[in-house]
Amino acid sequence: MDTNFDFNKTGKFDFDQVGKRMPYSTPEGFFKEMEANILEQVKDDKQVPVRRQLKKRPLMKVIWTAAMAVAASVAVLQVLNIDFMAPHSSLPSQADNEMQAVDQAFAQLSSADQAYLLNVYQEDVFLDE
Template structure:
C-alpha cells in the first residue's frame, strides 16, 4: 500500500492557531528579559591570576634567598680561612709538595 505523498492535497492552511498579537507580545517579553541580563555590570577581577602571580613571586624570592645564602645567621666562611684550614690538615710532605709546585708555577712567577 504505497501511496505517493502529494503536497497539493494538503493546501496552505496552518494546523495551529494563536491569539491575535501573540507573537508581538512574546517578542516584547523576551526583550525585557534579555535587557535585564545584558546590562553592563562591574568588571569582575580575576583573583586566581593574582594569586598565581603573587605565589610565583614569593617562590622566586625564597629560591633566591636559598641560592645566595642571604638568610641571617647563616654566613659563608671566608675562603682564605677555609684554605688555611685545609692546608693545615695536610701532612708535612703534602704541604712541602704544594709549596714547591706553587713556587715553580710558570704563570705565578712572571
C-alpha cells in the first residue's frame, strides 16, 4: 500500500488524490482469530439470574410524605386566603365595611376639606397608572 501522497506544484495537499483507501490494515484472519479467542474465554461463564428486589418504603417515610402534603395544602390555603368559614355574600364584606367607614369619615369633614381632598385626588398622577 502506498502511503506517500503526491503534492501538487504549490506544495499543498490535494484531497482529490487521496481516493477511498483504508488508512489501516489488519493481518489475514485477524477477526476470525479474535472471535475464536472471545468465544473460548466466555464458553465456561454461567449466566447469573438477575434478582429484582422490590423496594420497601419505610412506614415513617410514607407518614412523613403525607404530613408534608397536608402542611403544603394548609400553607396554600393560607397564602390564597381561602376561608371556608367566611360569611356568605349576603352579609357585608370587610371591604364594604371599610368603605363605609371611609364614607363616614369623609362626611364628617368640612366642605372646604372635602373640596381640598377631591382636588388632590383628581390631580394625583399615580392613580391613573
